[in-house]
Amino acid sequence: MPHAENALVRKLSNFIRLSPEELACLSEIQSKPSNIESKTELVHEGQTGHRAYILQSGWAYAYKLLPDGGKQVIAFSVPGDLMGVRSILLRTSDHSIATITDAVVSVIPLPRMIQMFKDFPRLGVAILWAISRDEAITVEHLVGMGRRSAIDRVANFFMELGQRLQLVGLASNTNFECPLSQYLLADALGLTAIHVNRVLRQLREKGLITVKEHHVVINDVKGLIKLAGYDAGYLDQPRDGAPFARLPGKAARFASFAMCLSTRGAIETPALAIATAARFPAIVPTPLIRPDRLGARALSIQPVASRDVRPNNPAIDRQKRMTWPLLTRRAGEAASPWLPSANSSAR
Numbered sequence: 131m132p133h134a135e136n137a138l139v140r141k142l143s144n145f146i147r148l149s150p151e152e153l154a155c156l157s158e159i160q161s162k163p164s165n166i167e168s169k170t171e172l173v174h175e176g177q178t179g180h181r182a183y184i185l186q187s188g189w190a191y192a193y194k195l196l197p198d199g200g201k202q203v204i205a206f207s208v209p210g211d212l213m214g215v216r217s218i219l220l221r222t223s224d225h226s227i228a229t230i231t232d233a234v235v236s237v238i239p240l241p242r243m244i245q246m247f248k249d250f251p252r253l254g255v256a257i258l259w260a261i262s263r264d265e266a267i268t269v270e271h272l273v274g275m276g277r278r279s280a281i282d283r284v285a286n287f288f289m290e291l292g293q294r295l296q297l298v299g300l301a302s303n304t305n306f307e308c309p310l311s312q313y314l315l316a317d318a319l320g321l322t323a324i325h326v327n328r329v330l331r332q333l334r335e336k337g338l339i340t341v342k343e344h345h346v347v348i349n350d351v352k353g354l355i356k357l358a359g360y361d362a363g364y365l366d367q368p369r370d371g372a373p374f375a376r377l378p379g380k381a382a383r384f385a386s387f388a389m390c391l392s393t394r395g396a397i398e399t400p401a402l403a404i405a406t407a408a409r410f411p412a413i414v415p416t417p418l419i420r421p422d423r424l425g426a427r428a429l430s431i432q433p434v435a436s437r438d439v440r441p442n443n444p445a446i447d448r449q450k451r452m453t454w455p456l457l458t459r460r461a462g463e464a465a466s467p468w469l470p471s472a473n474s475s476a477r
Contacts, residue, residue, distance in 0.1 A: 137210030188233025285358035
């Protein structure tokens with residue numbers, strides 16, 4: 131299977147630069163795909179003996195059925211997505227999964243997935259990123275159903291869907307195919323099909339978006355973003371398709387670990403995270419990071435209620451003077467505005 135045409139490879143490559151061995155592993159686990167017809171159930175709620183699925187082509191969705199016959203769509207899956215991972219370690223599946231269109235699916239038994247994580251830990255981290263991203267999408271949908279108006283929900287949904295498809299090369303900035311019926315959209319957005327139809331008409335009349343014959347055209351991207359108050363940060367993907375940067379030697383390992391810890395709040399400042407990575411280089415997972423993670427936004431100090439870590443904190447100043455100049459000199463990146471440059475002298 132050519133790597134360039136593989137949606138999962140393309141998706142995970144937005145998180146790390148995959149090695150030849152990792153690419154071979156991904157190719158191997160997708161080497162025996164199954165052709166699945168549309169509207170076929172892959173997993174039913176309460177099922178035991180779990181397996182994970184890789185959606186290589188086609189569309190699918192996860193859902194729960196209610197006692198009264200109602201349906202709540204939890205998530206839509208597009209090529210490159212992993213399915214069934216949410217409940218793979220549970221005794222029984224907590225939701226069902228079915229195809230929307232004809233699909234090509236690869237099955238990964240739980241023992242094979244565990245062995246893959248053991249043999250290729252970086253690949254395991256990349257898959258964990260993909261799963262975390264899926265959870266962030268689910269949280270965003272929950273917020274939308276609880277607090278957004280109907281038109282905001284629909285606008286946010288199509289902006290998100292377009293960017294998800296762009297990540298795997300299945301959409302342009304303004305156009306993409308969408309096989310979802312208004313009934314499925316209604317079950318996903320907590321609306322009725324009639325209400326979805328009315329909202330789509332409103333968006334069309336405003337000149338923002340046109341949905342016709344399973345094809346979506348976003349006529350005014352900026353206008354749609356403004357209307358919905360859309361912020362794509364939770365998708366955690368490059369906005370301009372920027373590639374990853376490979377930093378030399380120890381600086382790369384330190385920077386990678388620092389970004390991982392500091393952006394997730396495990397350590398209050400990147401400088402302290404870099405110092406931690408210097409003492410424990412063996413546990414640094416990867417020497418590959420995104421250039422945008424070295425920007426001022428990622429490297430700013432995050433306030434912590436129980437501790438004063440403002441930029442003028444003497445302890446933090448000493449730590450950053452010791453570690454940051456070396457990193458920026460090797461990485462070739464500009465420092466955050468409040469951080470001293472590599473040429474600044476210690477007090």
